[in-house]
Amino acid sequence: MRRITATVVGLLCLSAATTYAAEPAASAKDITAVTLANGMQILTWPDRDIPNVALYNFVRVGSRNEAPGITGLAHFFEHMMFNGTSTRAQGDFDRTLEANGARNNASTSNDLTIYMDWLPKAALETVFAVEADRLQNLAFEPKVVESERGVVYSERRTSVDDNPSARLSEQVQATAFLAHPYGIPTIGWPSDIESWQISDLKEFFQRNYAPNNCTMVLVGDLDPQATLALARKYFEAIPRRAGPKAVVTKEPPQTGERRVALQAEAQTPLVQFAYRGIASNDPRSAALELLLRILADGDASRLHRALVEEQQLAISADGYLQSGFDPGLIWFSLSLPAQGDTTAAESAFDREIERVRKDGVTAAELSRARNQALADFWRGQATIDGKAEALGTYAVLRGGYEKLFAAPRAYEAVSVADIQSLANDLLHKSLRTVGVLTAVASQEAQP
Amino acid sequence: MNRVRLGLPIASTWWLGVCLALWAALGVAAGNTPAGVSVPRFERVQLDNGAVLLMMERHDVPLIAFDASLRGGAMLDPDGAEGCAHLLAGLLEKGAGKRDAFAFADAIAAVGGTIHTATETESITVSGSFMSRDRGLMIELLADLLQRPRLDRSEFDALRAREIETLRAIKDSDLGSLTAVYGKAALFSGHGYGKPVDGSEAGLAAVTHERLRQHYQDQVGADRLILTVVGDFATTDMKSLLTKAFTGWRRSDQAVVNPTAAARVTGRRVVLIDAPTSVQSYFWAGNVGVSRAYPQRAALDVANTLLGGRFTSLLNTELRIRTGLTYGASSGFERLTQPGAWQLTSFTQTATTIAAIDLALDVVDRLHGTAIDAAMIESGKAYVLGQFPLALETSAQWANALGDLAFYGLDRSYIEQRAAQLNAVTLVQAQQVIRDAFPTPDNLVLVVIGNAAQIREGLRKYGPITEMKLADPAFAAQVR
Numbered sequence: 001m002r003r004i005t006a007t008v009v010g011l012l013c014l015s016a017a018t019t020y021a022a023e024p025a026a027s028a029k030d031i032t033a034v035t036l037a038n039g040m041q042i043l044t045w046p047d048r049d050i051p052n053v054a055l056y057n058f059v060r061v062g063s064r065n066e067a068p069g070i071t072g073l074a075h076f077f078e079h080m081m082f083n084g085t086s087t088r089a090q091g092d093f094d095r096t097l098e099a100n101g102a103r104n105n106a107s108t109s110n111d112l113t114i115y116m117d118w119l120p121k122a123a124l125e126t127v128f129a130v131e132a133d134r135l136q137n138l139a140f141e142p143k144v145v146e147s148e149r150g151v152v153y154s155e156r157r158t159s160v161d162d163n164p165s166a167r168l169s170e171q172v173q174a175t176a177f178l179a180h181p182y183g184i185p186t187i188g189w190p191s192d193i194e195s196w197q198i199s200d201l202k203e204f205f206q207r208n209y210a211p212n213n214c215t216m217v218l219v220g221d222l223d224p225q226a227t228l229a230l231a232r233k234y235f236e237a238i239p240r241r242a243g244p245k246a247v248v249t250k251e252p253p254q255t256g257e258r259r260v261a262l263q264a265e266a267q268t269p270l271v272q273f274a275y276r277g278i279a280s281n282d283p284r285s286a287a288l289e290l291l292l293r294i295l296a297d298g299d300a301s302r303l304h305r306a307l308v309e310e311q312q313l314a315i316s317a318d319g320y321l322q323s324g325f326d327p328g329l330i331w332f333s334l335s336l337p338a339q340g341d342t343t344a345a346e347s348a349f350d351r352e353i354e355r356v357r358k359d360g361v362t363a364a365e366l367s368r369a370r371n372q373a374l375a376d377f378w379r380g381q382a383t384i385d386g387k388a389e390a391l392g393t394y395a396v397l398r399g400g401y402e403k404l405f406a407a408p409r410a411y412e413a414v415s416v417a418d419i420q421s422l423a424n425d426l427l428h429k430s431l432r433t434v435g436v437l438t439a440v441a442s443q444e445a446q447p
Numbered sequence: 448m449n450r451v452r453l454g455l456p457i458a459s460t461w462w463l464g465v466c467l468a469l470w471a472a473l474g475v476a477a478g479n480t481p482a483g484v485s486v487p488r489f490e491r492v493q494l495d496n497g498a499v500l501l502m503m504e505r506h507d508v509p510l511i512a513f514d515a516s517l518r519g520g521a522m523l524d525p526d527g528a529e530g531c532a533h534l535l536a537g538l539l540e541k542g543a544g545k546r547d548a549f550a551f552a553d554a555i556a557a558v559g560g561t562i563h564t565a566t567e568t569e570s571i572t573v574s575g576s577f578m579s580r581d582r583g584l585m586i587e588l589l590a591d592l593l594q595r596p597r598l599d600r601s602e603f604d605a606l607r608a609r610e611i612e613t614l615r616a617i618k619d620s621d622l623g624s625l626t627a628v629y630g631k632a633a634l635f636s637g638h639g640y641g642k643p644v645d646g647s648e649a650g651l652a653a654v655t656h657e658r659l660r661q662h663y664q665d666q667v668g669a670d671r672l673i674l675t676v677v678g679d680f681a682t683t684d685m686k687s688l689l690t691k692a693f694t695g696w697r698r699s700d701q702a703v704v705n706p707t708a709a710a711r712v713t714g715r716r717v718v719l720i721d722a723p724t725s726v727q728s729y730f731w732a733g734n735v736g737v738s739r740a741y742p743q744r745a746a747l748d749v750a751n752t753l754l755g756g757r758f759t760s761l762l763n764t765e766l767r768i769r770t771g772l773t774y775g776a777s778s779g780f781e782r783l784t785q786p787g788a789w790q791l792t793s794f795t796q797t798a799t800t801i802a803a804i805d806l807a808l809d810v811v812d813r814l815h816g817t818a819i820d821a822a823m824i825e826s827g828k829a830y831v832l833g834q835f836p837l838a839l840e841t842s843a844q845w846a847n848a849l850g851d852l853a854f855y856g857l858d859r860s861y862i863e864q865r866a867a868q869l870n871a872v873t874l875v876q877a878q879q880v881i882r883d884a885f886p887t888p889d890n891l892v893l894v895v896i897g898n899a900a901q902i903r904e905g906l907r908k909y910g911p912i913t914e915m916k917l918a919d920p921a922f923a924a925q926v927r
Contacts, residue, residue, distance in 0.1 A: 101833015
């Protein structure tokens with residue numbers, strides 16, 4: 001969940017502005033894309049500034065592919081993929097990578113589980129060998145499963161249970177979706193974390209960790225043909241599998257505002273707004289990203305200026321897009337001072353939203369948003385990591401890696417009228433869920 | 448949901464990790480393939496007023512990054528007014544020169560630029576990046592921010608109130624980030640290194656507008672400035688622009704008083720911060736470590752990488768991988784002009800607090816025994832070496848690295864000799880460094896934030912307990 005925020009920020013970065021569109025960008029010709037015989041996609045992008053490679057393996061499975069009883073399982077697999085195979089003991093994956101100078105991480109969101117390695121170029125074959133091993137031969141040792149269950153529960157306590165903002169957003173998200181699995185928290189509900197069985201794990205792995213469900217992106221000091229030859233050597237023999245079941249559930253239309261109240265022993269009241277959004281490949285994405293920058297990106301944005309600086313009703317006003325294969329949410333979050341007035345803050349927020357719906361945005365605001373997007377695009381292009389994440393995100397979620405290089409044109413095409421129209425379509429009270437966290441003394445809090 | 452979320456539970460250690468990665472290694476890839484990182488050409492200018500300007504051209508993307516350090520920082524906060532430097536740093540960007548706060552923010556955003564001010568223990572920093580075509584505006588804004596900040600009273604009042612509320616919000620949501628703040632306040636009691644870099648609720652409330660303006664006059668000026676600019680520009684042009692912009696700046700009214708070295712603590716004591724609604728205990732253990740000038744830094748970095756600086760470290764292996772007690776455990780050194788903190792940090796559910804602390808201390812004890820062998824040393828060296836190029840990939844990273852060299856009086860060999868130094872590390876050297884720089888488990892300050900009613904008795908075995916409440920407005924325990 002947290003990771004998708006970062007991804008969306010990454011997407012926001014991949015824009016350009018009319019003012020500054022002249023800078024030469026890399027082109028799709030720099031990319032070598034191959035689909036192996038088993039359906040696994042491999043993308044390479046040479047960048048030889050440093051003698052390292054960033055590897056991102058996007059697996060198309062997330063909490064969107066879960067159901068009651070197995071919530072959190074995609075995230076749990078993100079952990080289990082490091083815990084040993086039939087050929088390698090628990091910890092061997094990490095020990096091998098680190099002894100060869102490589103670091104790794106992974107993340108899970110509603111839609112994807114992403115595995116990342118950052119390695120010296122000389123370690124590429126070693127990394128391929130262990131990556132292929134865990135896709136083929138993952139072990140399900142009961143003792144290891146129980147230990148990792150404890151780790152995941154610790155992660156939940158830290159990131160949700162001990163964090164009022166995350167507790168509130170978990171409730172808001174669950175309320176915003178009546179039918180679609182985007183209402184499932186990626187970390188999983190506590191009772192499910194306690195209850196997964198090894199049979200659940202095996203079934204989930206067999207179905208979802210299929211090579212034909214993976215897109216691997218490699219950016220850095222590499223030779224594309226040699227890299228593809230290595231990819232064939234290590235990954236092509238992995239048998240094709242069924243892949244995730246199609247998510248057929250569509251969220252029914254929302255017909256009125258929903259509200260969540262949470263009383264918590266906290267010092268800081270919070271108000272969150274989640275509007276029904278759009279999918280990642282929606283052609284309106286560029287306009288929505290620019291609208292969000294105008295409202296909530298930085299000290300010059302409307303919400304920060306009005307609520308934080310001028311009216312001093314909030315100590316922060318943030319916004320982000322949650323989008324994926326299916327329509328997600330447009331989030332705004334207000335943190336209030338200890339004695340803050342949630343009603344007044346909500347009213348002030350509503351006035352700003354109504355203003356953008358009624359009067360639109362100025363040409364100067366649109367230009368500013370474009371320039372922020374373009375500069376962030378270049379900041380993302382400065383690292384092999386940023387390039388790998390962006391390329392994979394476009395390949396998997398945004399309709400094809402080529403669109404990464406066409407993104408500037410999409411942003412140039414956005415007009416002030418487009419943004420006002422979008423605000424009118426999406427930022428309507430009847431299409432939102434509002435969460436209010438009230439800080440109370442300990443004896444008053446809900447159990 | 449990330450597998451290893453470095454930012455939250457080990458915020459201070461994450462910073463240390465970056466530092467370690469930056470200084471600990473140099474481009475020799477795994478497999479012993481030489482791939483040295485040499486410092487690209489850069490130019491250094493010192494103006495008559497003392498300002499140091501460093502410029503390095505890089506043309507891979509059309510951006511310019513800058514990193515300005517003003518010597519001083521939180522360590523110079525007046526006693527009882529902790530957060531003075533932090534407020535000053537924040538207020539610098541709330542209007543400067545001809546622009547009020549909004550006009551200043553709008554000028555940055557309108558061209559997609561960024562400017563970020565922050566306070567560290569020994570400096571106030573201003574960093575950011577602009578598109579290269581906007582270099583003139585970038586320098587104008589930076590020069591205004593440093594030399595002509597408005598420091599308006601109304602902006603001061605609003606910022607101070609907001610920063611106090613932000614600390615309260617952190618106490619609601621990010622307890623893991625606070626253990627080091629409490630820990631350093633206890634470890635460096637009465638020393639500048641113990642001052643919380645973002646202030647405390649009580650300290651911020653005590654800062655007055657007049658005091659802050661005086662702090663600017665006393666502690667900010669050209670003689671305190673090291674400004675590094677890296678990116679897509681011509682050095683001749685940039686040197687001319689920067690020289691013109693900073694030549695006329697005054698010196699600060701006071702000279703920097705460098706800190707003296709703090710003494711290591713002997714024995715063990717406990718600071719318990721009662722957070723009655725927390726479902727976990729967040730713990731930190733530390734002692735005074737080593738300075739930036741520590742001569743055995745390569746062996747030190749390898750040893751700490753093995754103890755708590757990577758996923759398979761001894762600490763993470765025991766507390767996470769083997770026992771599932773926590774989501775993460777790590778350790779690191781904060782190497783400043785004088786020795787800063789060595790620290791380890793982790794967290795666990797309330798019921799397993801004592802088991803997790805016992806295990807962490809046992810790992811430290813084993814570090815001083817036979818936990819490290821020659822094969823681990825080789826693995827640690829490969830890891831640090833392999834990751835190093837990733838820490839010097841962007842203009843912003845180079846700006847930070849060059850600025851650090853100048854700040855600590857180091858030359859380029861500090862980077863360029865690192866590969867050889869790391870490759871030369873032996874088990875014997877690492878063991879010597881462990882004895883010299885890493886505390887034993889019976890000489891520590893132990894900080895625990897958690898439900899005191901449930902863990903107080905269990906903690907007594909570690910030493911005398913000083914107890915505070917999370918809602919207390921200061922991070923240092925009151926002396927009674």
